[in-house]
Amino acid sequence: MSERELQRRVMRMAKHYGWRRAHFKAAPLKNRGGRYVTPQDGEAGFPDCVFVRDGRLLFVELKAEQGVISDGQLAWLHELRQVVLQSLGAVRVFVWRPQDWDDGTIEEILK
Numbered sequence: 001m002s003e004r005e006l007q008r009r010v011m012r013m014a015k016h017y018g019w020r021r022a023h024f025k026a027a028p029l030k031n032r033g034g035r036y037v038t039p040q041d042g043e044a045g046f047p048d049c050v051f052v053r054d055g056r057l058l059f060v061e062l063k064a065e066q067g068v069i070s071d072g073q074l075a076w077l078h079e080l081r082q083v084v085l086q087s088l089g090a091v092r093v094f095v096w097r098p099q100d101w102d103d104g105t106i107e108e109i110l111k
Contacts, residue, residue, distance in 0.1 A: 001098035003064045007048065010062065010096065010106060017110045019051040019058075045072025047080070047093070051110075057091045058109070065098050 007023065014021050024046065051058040059080050061073055069077070080093045092109075100106050 001064070001101065003062050003067060006064070006096065006098055006101060007062050009101060010049065010060070010110075013107060014049075014051050014110055017053075019053045019110065022050040023048060043072060043076070045070055045074070045076045047073070047076060055090055059091075059093045061095045063095055063097050067097070069095065 011021055011023060047059040047061045049058075049060040049062065051060065059077075061069065061077060063069065077093055077095070080091070084091050084093055094109070096106055
């Protein structure tokens with residue numbers, strides 16, 4: 001399953017379970033390497049999706065099964081996980097892959 005398909009399914013499921021959702025889509029801008037990038041005013045690597053419901057906040061990076069997490073993504077995930085340690089579980093940070101969809105992990109978290 002591609003990252004794009006995983007994102008489509010996750011966003012649909014989150015909507016089904018009543019989460020407020022945000023996904024930052026790539027804009028039609030290309031970097032020097034020819035890849036599409038999301039314009040931003042800040043550090044690269046912010047997680048793909050943010051979900052909030054009933055006092056819970058999820059930051060989720062979506063990756064294809066063999067997708068590589070960039071240094072910028074790792075830095076964001078590390079800093080966000082530091083907040084998790086102080087949040088008593090209300091804030092959670094994940095990297096989800098197609099196997100997490102297939103084995104029901106994503107649905108279990110979003111329920």
